[in-house]
Amino acid sequence: QSVLTQPPSVSGAPGQRVTISCTGSSSNIGAGYDVHWYQQVPGTAPKLLIFRNTNRPSGVPDRFSGSKSGTSASLAITGLQAEDEADYYCHSYDSSLSPVVFGGGTKLTVL
Amino acid sequence: QVQLQQSGPGLVKPSQTLSLTCAISGDSVYSNIAAWNWLRQSPSRGLEWLGRTYYRTQTRSKWFYDYAPSVKGRLTINPGTSKNQFSLQLNYVTPEDTAVYYCAREGVGLDVWGQGTTVTVSS
Numbered sequence: 001q002s003v004l005t006q007p008p009s010v011s012g013a014p015g016q017r018v019t020i021s022c023t024g025s026s027s028n029i030g031a032g033y034d035v036h037w038y039q040q041v042p043g044t045a046p047k048l049l050i051f052r053n054t055n056r057p058s059g060v061p062d063r064f065s066g067s068k069s070g071t072s073a074s075l076a077i078t079g080l081q082a083e084d085e086a087d088y089y090c091h092s093y094d095s096s097l098s099p100v101v102f103g104g105g106t107k108l109t110v111l
Numbered sequence: 112q113v114q115l116q117q118s119g120p121g122l123v124k125p126s127q128t129l130s131l132t133c134a135i136s137g138d139s140v141y142s143n144i145a146a147w148n149w150l151r152q153s154p155s156r157g158l159e160w161l162g163r164t165y166y167r168t169q170t171r172s173k174w175f176y177d178y179a180p181s182v183k184g185r186l187t188i189n190p191g192t193s194k195n196q197f198s199l200q201l202n203y204v205t206p207e208d209t210a211v212y213y214c215a216r217e218g219v220g221l222d223v224w225g226q227g228t229t230v231t232v233s234s
C-alpha cells in the first residue's frame with residue numbers, strides 16, 4: 001500500500017474536466033510538505049507535471065493545475081484531450097518512516 | 112539541458128548484487144541544490160522511491176544519504192568521485208526486486224529522469 005492514496009482510475013470525455021485526488025496524513029501533506037505531480041505514458045519515464053503544489057514547468061499546458069488543502073492535494077485537467085491518457089502520480093515528503101512518498105497512481109482514460 | 116544516462120545489466124541472479132550507474136550531463140553531482148535519486152517501478156509495487164544522495168556545503172562539505180525502509184540495509188547509493196555520476200548497489204536480490212529502475216534529479220520535484228533500465232532477477 002502506498003502512503004499517499006489516489007483513486008486507481010478516472011475517466012472523462014474529450015473536452016471535459018477531471019480531478020485526481022491525493023490523500024495523505026499529518027506526517028506528510030498535512031505537515032506542510034510540497035506535493036508534486038507526474039504524468040507517465042506507458043513505456044516511458046514519468047514526467048514532472050506540477051511542482052510545489054501549484055506550479056507548472058515550462059511547456060506544460062495550463063489545462064493542468066494543482067491544488068493543496070489540509071492533508072490532501074488534487075490535480076485538475078480541463079479540456080481533456082486524447083493525449084492526456086496516461087498514469088498520474090503524486091509525490092510528497094514524510095517525517096516518519098520514509099522521507100519520500102508516492103501515491104499508487106491513477107490511470108486516466110479519455111473516453 | 113540536464114540529461115541522465117543509465118547503464119547496467121538487465122539480468123541478475125538471485126542473491127547477487129544489482130549495480131546500476133547514472134551518468135549526469137548538464138549538471139554536477141556536487142550540486143549544492145540538487146539531490147540524486149533512484150526509484151523503481153513494478154506492477155506489484157507501483158512507483159517506489161529507493162533512496163538519494165546529495166552534497167551540501169552549508170556547515171561543512173559532506174554527502175548525505177537517505178534510504179527507503181523497504182531496502183535499507185541492502186541498498187547503497189554512491190556519488191561518483193572521478194566521474195560525474197552516481198550509482199546504485201542492491202545486495203541479495205530476489206525475484207521481488209524485478210522492476211524498471213530509474214535515476215532522477217531532484218531539483219524542485221523530480222525534474223529530470225533517466226531512460227529506465229529493466230532489471231530481471233532470475234537464475
